Amino acid sequence: PKKEPLSCSNPFEFDHHGPRPTYPRKANATFLTLARNSDVEGVIHSMKQVEGRFNKDRHYPWVFLNDKPFSEEFIACTSAATASRTYYGQIPREQWVQPDFIDEEKATKARKAMSKIRGVYYADSVPYRNMCRFYSGFFYKQPLLQNFKYYWRVEPDINYRCEIEYDPFLYLQDNNKSYGFTISVPEQYETTPTLWDTSMEFFNKNPRYLDPNNAMRFASKDGGKTWTRCTYWTNFEIGDLDFFRESEGYNKYFEHLDAAGGFYYERWGDAPMHGIAVSLLLDRDRIHHFDDFAYEHTAWEQCPDPSTPAYERGRCTCDYKNSMAVKWKR
Ligand code: GDP
Ligand code: MN
Incomplete structure (x- = not known):
């Protein structure tokens, strides 16, 4: 059934041109977003980033968690922002307060x-x-995550500034990795x-x-x-x-x-x-450093070196000079 956004001012529009790639393999994995109802705009922004740069043809599902019940608006807007399945869970009070x-x-x-x-x-x-x-101590104990092996943590208001051209879940799986990060602070x-x-x-x-x-x-x-x-800066994490x-x-x-x-x-x-x-x-x-990912949140950023092939191939829009690895080099 076609999903209609209710009161979303800014619904995600799919941007498909030409033949859509298909992927023969998939991991048992999901995106994971903890959010308040008031975070909905930032969450939609992040979903556009992730869907546009990676997930639009991969169709990994999204799990949303909240300490309060999600609003109708939150559910309608986030489910309209992806063609994948979305799941909504409320955290038990004793795991929150x-x-x-x-x-x-x-x-x-x-x-x-x-x-x-x-x-x-x-x-x-x-x-x-x-x-x-x-x-x-509690995110991995949520019932909605029990049937998944890998998670990719996504926060409101993040940016991915290069295409993500390979599947990082499969990367972890195929290389026997348990934890992946981008920025360390x-x-x-x-x-x-x-x-x-x-x-x-x-x-x-x-x-x-x-x-x-x-x-x-x-x-x-x-x-x-x-x-x-x-x-490791945990607003980005891909882990087992x-x-x-x-x-x-x-x-x-x-x-x-x-x-x-x-x-x-x-x-x-x-x-x-x-x-x-x-x-x-x-x-x-x-432990794996996803050093080829262009990731930004609250003005802290990782951007791949433009002299590497990943930069051009990834149609990156980030500036290497803003990368923590450059800015923080002493
Ligand atoms: P910062 O990145 O360290 O500044 O922290 P954020 O304010 O972005 O919070 C981190 C994550 O937790 C985000 O995904 C928020 O949406 C979420 N979050 C923070 N506080 C709450 C809360 O009280 N309730 C819920 N449900 N989510 C929260
Ligand atoms: Mn944040």
Whole structure:
């Protein structure tokens, strides 16, 4: 049946010229978008990017998650923005709200103190903390994801500025990779003063979870004493849900962090948490940098080197000079 947008001012129009490619192979995979109803415009923007640069002929489905029921408008507009199937789920309350064991007085004091520090985003926000905790310990437990193996995380207001000419899900599958990222950035000190020590507490007690060929050097240059603060920027992620679902180490590590309360007493993010977990629990050969992707969010960007064939072939519209790899080179 043909889907009609209800009240969407800006419905996605398919832009097909010439013969449409067909793809003989497909992975068991989905896009994953957490969003509020008020994010609908940014979500449609992101869907246009992903559909236009990659998915229009591949037809991977979309899973949308929200802590509240999705509005009719959100459902109508997002389902009109893709020819693929779309699924909508509501996160169980206990996987979203601040847990009862958190001392609210202590948490409030910590938020107030953090908001006095300049340059700390979301210092005073409880929902942002809920979101970070959710993406750390609960996204992969959602019923809508149980039948999928791979996920590709998509946030509102992102841009893909080159064609994505191969299937990154199949890339992970065929090369035995579990986790893929584009941009890596250091986490701010103020949001995570005790995250590393709390993490090391866990891994010192449970060294059996450390992969013998792990990427510890990404997280620590001195064998675990201090943290590099390096993280993968998790608003882009393509990963294997089985790693999160089946890794006892990952789940025990999350429980340890959760019990320590730092998601609320500090503002531990899912990026530092995933970064430490992926670096320590996985064989480093299972981590992949999608360095040929042109990805941008909130003015942070990865753009491939124009001297590489990927740039021209990908009809890229990004500027290499804006790439973090260039801008941040010291
Ligand atoms: P930033 O990229 O770190 O600035 O954070 P965002 O505001 O983009 O939030 C990250 C992701 O979580 C986005 O996909 C948001 O739509 C989503 N998100 C953030 N807060 C909430 C919330 O309170 N409820 C829901 N349902 N989604 C949220
Ligand atoms: Mn964002």
